[in-house]
Amino acid sequence: MIYRWTQQLIPTLREVPGEAEIPSHQWMLRSGLIRKLAGGLYTFLPLGLRALRKVERIVREEMDRAGALEVLMPALQPPEIWQQSGRYKAASDVLFKVNDRAGREWVLGPTHEEVITTLVAGEINSYRQLPRNFYQIQVKFRDEIRPRFGLMRAKEFIMKDAYSFDATDEGAGISYKKMYDAYTRIFRRCGLNTIIVEADTGVMGGKFSHEFMVPAETGENEVAYTENGAYAANVEKATSRGPLLATPAQSTGAAPEQFATPGVVTIEALAKPPHGVAAHQQIKTLVFMVESKPVLALVRGDDQLNEAKFAAAAGSTVFRPATPEECHALLGAHPGSLGAVGVSNVTVLADEALRGACGMVTGANVDGFHLRHVDAERDLTVTRWHDLRTVRAEELSRESGEPLRIRRAIEVGHVFKLGTKYSEAMGARFLDADGQQKPCIMGCYGIGVTRTLQAVIEQSWDANGIIWPVSVAPVEVHAMAINVQHAPSVELVERLSSELASGGLDVLMDDRDERAGVKFKDADFVGAPIRLSVGERSLSKGAVEIKLRRTGAVENVPVEQAVERVKALLADEWRAVRVD
RNA sequence: CGGGGCGUGGCUCAGCCUGGUAGAGCGUCAGGUUUGGGACCUGAAAGUCGUGGGUUCAAAUCCCACCGCCCCGACCA
Numbered sequence: 001m002i003y004r005w006t007q008q009l010i011p012t013l014r015e016v017p018g019e020a021e022i023p024s025h026q027w028m029l030r031s032g033l034i035r036k037l038a039g040g041l042y043t044f045l046p047l048g049l050r051a052l053r054k055v056e057r058i059v060r061e062e063m064d065r066a067g068a069l070e071v072l073m074p075a076l077q078p079p080e081i082w083q084q085s086g087r088y089k090a091a092s093d094v095l096f097k098v099n100d101r102a103g104r105e106w107v108l109g110p111t112h113e114e115v116i117t118t119l120v121a122g123e124i125n126s127y128r129q130l131p132r133n134f135y136q137i138q139v140k141f142r143d144e145i146r147p148r149f150g151l152m153r154a155k156e157f158i159m160k161d162a163y164s165f166d167a168t169d170e171g172a173g174i175s176y177k178k179m180y181d182a183y184t185r186i187f188r189r190c191g192l193n194t195i196i197v198e199a200d201t202g203v204m205g206g207k208f209s210h211e212f213m214v215p216a217e218t219g220e221n222e223v224a225y226t227e228n229g230a231y232a233a234n235v236e237k238a239t240s241r242g243p244l245l246a247t248p249a250q251s252t253g254a255a256p257e258q259f260a261t262p263g264v265v266t267i268e269a270l271a272k273p274p275h276g277v278a279a280h281q282q283i284k285t286l287v288f289m290v291e292s293k294p295v296l297a298l299v300r301g302d303d304q305l306n307e308a309k310f311a312a313a314a315g316s317t318v319f320r321p322a323t324p325e326e327c328h329a330l331l332g333a334h335p336g337s338l339g340a341v342g343v344s345n346v347t348v349l350a351d352e353a354l355r356g357a358c359g360m361v362t363g364a365n366v367d368g369f370h371l372r373h374v375d376a377e378r379d380l381t382v383t384r385w386h387d388l389r390t391v392r393a394e395e396l397s398r399e400s401g402e403p404l405r406i407r408r409a410i411e412v413g414h415v416f417k418l419g420t421k422y423s424e425a426m427g428a429r430f431l432d433a434d435g436q437q438k439p440c441i442m443g444c445y446g447i448g449v450t451r452t453l454q455a456v457i458e459q460s461w462d463a464n465g466i467i468w469p470v471s472v473a474p475v476e477v478h479a480m481a482i483n484v485q486h487a488p489s490v491e492l493v494e495r496l497s498s499e500l501a502s503g504g505l506d507v508l509m510d511d512r513d514e515r516a517g518v519k520f521k522d523a524d525f526v527g528a529p530i531r532l533s534v535g536e537r538s539l540s541k542g543a544v545e546i547k548l549r550r551t552g553a554v555e556n557v558p559v560e561q562a563v564e565r566v567k568a569l570l571a572d573e574w575r576a577v578r579v580d
Numbered sequence: 581c582g583g584g585g586c587g588u589g590g591c592u593c594a595g596c597c598u599g600g601u602a603g604a605g606c607g608u609c610a611g612g613u614u615u616g617g618g619a620c621c622u623g624a625a626a627g628u629c630g631u632g633g634g635u636u637c638a639a640a641u642c643c644c645a646c647c648g649c650c651c652c653g654a655c656c657a
Binding site: 481514 | 581591592593607614615618648651653656
């Protein structure tokens with residue numbers, strides 16, 4: 001297919017739009033791929049949509065290849081199924097709710113576990129119908145607290161979501177592996193480097209999960225990994241052999257003793273003179289309201305509480321920090337002077353790094369006072385010990401002892417082993433060979449399709465614009481006559497473009513009567529892998545010019561060899577994104 | 581929701597502090613000169629200065645409220 005620039009809408013921007021912060025977002029706007037309607041809501045322009053469709057096609061091919069069945073579910077959903085799964089409350093923050101004319105409430109689907117499980121509950125009754133995996137590529141709605149970075153975090157976005165149903169645990173493991181492998185192939189075909197990390201399951205629930213991460217400075221996640229690749233986990237989930245600085249473990253034998261610390265309400269302040277208590281000798285006491293019940297979380301003063309780990313330990317994702325008033329009512333002091341010594345009527349979750357800690361300092365539950373000589377196991381009534389801290393770079397991997405590295409990344413895919421949480425709640429049961437009714441064992445698998453598209457750009461651009469991997473490029477070839485007043489150039493470009501198009505390639509032909517510089521700049525912006533230009537200068541030597549966007553290499557190729565040369569260069573480009 | 585920043589032709593911004601005529605560059609339209617990496621000249625169209633209220637003889641400018649956008653935090657594909 002030949003697309004003529006003058007017949008398209010490709011509004012490139014000379015200047016960087018003020019609304020865009022990160023490169024991929026800027027380039028999507030500057031290259032005329034998308035336009036914003038409102039915060040977190042974007043229109044795909046023709047070129048952007050073409051690239052999006054390329055990603056979708058790869059996703060679809062790989063899902064089909066993995067044996068998943070494409071369906072299409074309603075975006076508008078009855079709230080009852082959300083109540084049935086128990087997520088109406090848990091997910092209420094992200095649920096868009098609308099009312100119809102009768103005042104009845106509906107929700108705009110942020111995800112489709114409830115819908116697919118309802119379907120399966122009605123349609124699948126026998127182990128003979130299992131396993132099955134259903135997927136769709138569809139718009140999702142999430143009332144994001146803060147939409148960000150263009151398509152990276154939007155209120156409305158396109159997701160590929162898949163849901164597997166198995167009769168046995170082993171089967172569910174196989175289904176999971178199939179999706180894991182399909183995802184690996186999908187992202188490779190999109191030209192993305194991904195690292196696969198162990199991840200927290202969050203509101204989704206379930207047994208375990210992996211995230212597919214694209215390393216990028218602008219990513220919203222942090223991943224911890226070892227250089228040798230043996231370990232990789234989302235920082236929300238990552239573990240280590242503990243802090244580099246050992247916790248003091250020598251008991252002085254002395255009993256806890258209160259001392260005055262007027263005005264000292266932070267770990268840092270207590271670490272400074274006159275007190276000089278090193279952060280790792282302090283116990284940080286945090287109070288949360290977990291489903292409206294108070295829970296204390298204890299970590300070492302120099303550690304950060306990991307909220308995902310806390311949620312897992314507390315057994316609920318519905319929690320918030322207690323207000324200063326609530327802290328005072330519970331413990332008799334305000335944040336900054338809180339401690340767990342002598343507290344026994346409240347759930348106390350303590351970090352493993354505090355186990356055996358001696359001679360520690362913590363709040364005295366009297367404003368302006370702290371306690372010293374605190375031995376954790378002697379003086380604290382700990383309900384449960386958990387790994388609650390956030391790992392830091394250089395700490396040693398639990399498995400191999402290798403030092404951990406930490407880097408930022410964009411989450412483009414997430415696979416979950418769900419178990420029976422939804423199938424039990426929604427009644428998705430089947431009759432097994434042994435005559436027993438059993439809940440289906442589920443997995444769910446998501447790819448942020450629009451986010452993936454932007455991640456491709458985030459990972460592949462230069463100062464001049466986007467550098468598309470050929471598999472996702474809106475067009476393979478960008479062709480132009482440098483001077484459209486020069487009839488022989490135009491005729492040749494038309495001819496070569498036709499030949500390329502008849503060979504199945506998509507060609508964007510810049511037929512504008514613009515100066516060469518303008519068209520070259522725009523070609524770099526738009527980022528097609530190959531630029532084919534015909535000008536009087538090279539044509540006089542019987543040649544056309546072929547430029548590879550990725551390397552910038554320019555070659556003059558005899559007219560009669562041009563088409564073959566373009567195809568050969570594209571074949572090279574394809575090799576970079578091939579799987580198998 | 582807490583913190584910070586910003587709303588002025590399509591885009592990027594100046595003007596605001598110190599109230600009095602709404603500006604520049606880019607883009608757009610017309611004409612001309614140009615023509616291999618964002619040309620130049622001439623002319624033109626295009627702005628409720630985010631919205632509402634207040635102060636004032638007079639508000640883009642000062643005050644208040646609201647709305648929107650962007651960034652940092654909690655959430656997630």
